[in-house]
Amino acid sequence: MSKFKTNFEQFSIASYLLKWTLYILPLAFAVGSLVAFFLWSLDKLIQLRFAHSWLLFLLPVAGLIIYLLYKYLGKNADRGNNLIIDEIHEPGGGVPIRMTPLVLLTTLMTHLFGGSAGREGTAVQMGGSMAAFWGKRLNLSAADMRILLMAGVAAGFGAVFGTPVTGAVFALEVLALGRIRHDALLPCLMASVLADITCASCGIHHTKYHIDFVSQAGGFSILHTDLVLLSKVILSGVAFGLVGYLFANLSHAIKNYSNQFIKQEWLIPVIGGAIIIALTFLLGTEDYLSLGVAGKNPDSVTIVSCFSAGGATYFSWWWKLLFTAITLGTGFKGGEVTPLFFIGAALGNTIAVLMDVPIDLLAGLGFIAVFAGATNTPIACTIMGVELFGANNLLYYAVACFTAYYFSGHSGIYTSQKIAVSKIDALSADRGKTLSQIRAARKRK
Structure with a gap:
């Protein structure tokens, strides 16, 4: 039987x-x-x-x-x-x-x-x-x-x-x-x-990204892991999570305040478009428009350029974050993820210079970790690192994405996400709520 x-x-x-x-x-x-x-x-x-x-x-x-x-x-x-x-x-x-x-x-x-x-x-x-x-x-x-x-x-x-x-x-x-x-x-x-x-x-070819860095443990190491580099990756993961938090909350805030203070709804995207034009001329560059995968000029700041020395300025990540938050927050359509790749890669480039870390490694970690923090999908983003960059630095992918996930808190770009398991016990009161309900409750306090 x-x-x-x-x-x-x-x-x-x-x-x-x-x-x-x-x-x-x-x-x-x-x-x-x-x-x-x-x-x-x-x-x-x-x-x-x-x-x-x-x-x-x-x-x-x-x-x-x-x-x-x-x-x-x-x-x-x-x-x-x-x-x-x-x-x-x-x-x-x-x-x-x-x-x-x-x-x-x-x-x-x-x-x-x-x-x-x-x-x-x-x-x-x-x-x-x-x-x-x-x-x-x-x-x-x-x-x-x-x-x-x-x-x-x-x-x-x-x-x-x-x-x-x-x-x-x-x-x-x-x-x-x-x-x-x-x-x-x-x-x-x-x-x-x-x-x-x-x-x-159908003949579609995706952009290829490369991390040439391969981890080799230094003198202070255990289990073939460079502990100094690992500690820098953890600190970077904190920054990536906080920037993911910033992006999600700024986008939502622009949308909410636009609806609150601009009574004629049709004016919201018109004003948003005008602000994008003004910022473009203020900065004197078109690098922060559209996707950011490819640039208009050979020296444009793009996602690909962020993997190389000199490929981004110290504040490229901020300008892309601001341009995207205004665009989406005022009613234009598209997605958030590719701009998050740009933001993360540019931030990784900046941190790498400041912390003396291989630029291509930290740009790649920022690429996936800011996304992980803003969408609360650390496992998917770790796997994305393997699919895009290869498996050589899997440990660093996981550390950066998991750290960013925690430090983004109970926030995210998808407000219909529910809290099934709180990130920490201190936030257990959020369990069962959606991110939009959490945001509304915080505004009432």
Whole structure:
């Protein structure tokens, strides 16, 4: 009898995986294709803006159009990633299919006219809305719809950065601090891998980053680890976490105060666009516009340049943080993650110079650790380090990301994240609340 039960159990598992493979295949193909089109279009439009700097002057107009599109066509799609997270937690009104064309169009507009934003938000929202659309056609149960939405998030994230394992873990980890549920483990991995393969097959090539440093223990070492370098990485991780905290809170504050003090809502993106234009001319550089992966000039500050000596100024991280917080806080669309990569890499470059640490190592650690602190996804970000930079410095990836995670506190860019396990006992009163509820409670004190 026990042998029969064992065989039946394995048969049930095989049937379950076959079912999800059939569900995931069309979703991953659709999301991977959409992400490929998005990345191709984004590159073309950024190059167009490089060639025509005057396009920046139309950023306030673009902001107004984005506002009108979401006001009259968007409905609840304006909530973006937080809507998807809420639907995974507790199914409600659903994720509308209109989210895909809206976020695609408005993100491209943001970048064409110089707004400082990312791209993961667009990919994740396209993945989530396509998953919701597909799930409704399949008439899935609430439990299966939850898994399919997570798979859509994984597909979008994995494809947009070319990091399939990170995409899968991110979709599992981003929902709640301190808890990862494994019921969606294989569906998310399948979706992320297949979407990435689809995107790559369309001819999309992701930027290559390199950390040439390989740890070699010095005289004061134990277990083949350079303890002096490790201590500097810990201190850097504290800084990365605090900057992740700063970015999340500044972005939310700009959004909240804009809505509070600017009574005409359509004026918010117009004013935000005007401020971006003014800051660009004040600094005399376009380096902090758009993604920041590639620059207009050979000597531009970019994510790639931050991995080399002289590739960033001491305050490049701050200017990118400010430009992005204003752009997203005043209603433009895109994502936060690629700007967080820029902020982290530039901050790592600065700290490396001050602390006499290999620049490429600390730029890479900042790249993933500021992201970890701002999104509360330290495990996904550690894996991202391996997928992007190789496994030679895995210990330092983990130390930087885990430290940043703790020092960012109970804050983050995704306000619908829940506190499943508090980061420390002193914050246990936050357990079960969302980050937005925590922010509201702090404002009342």
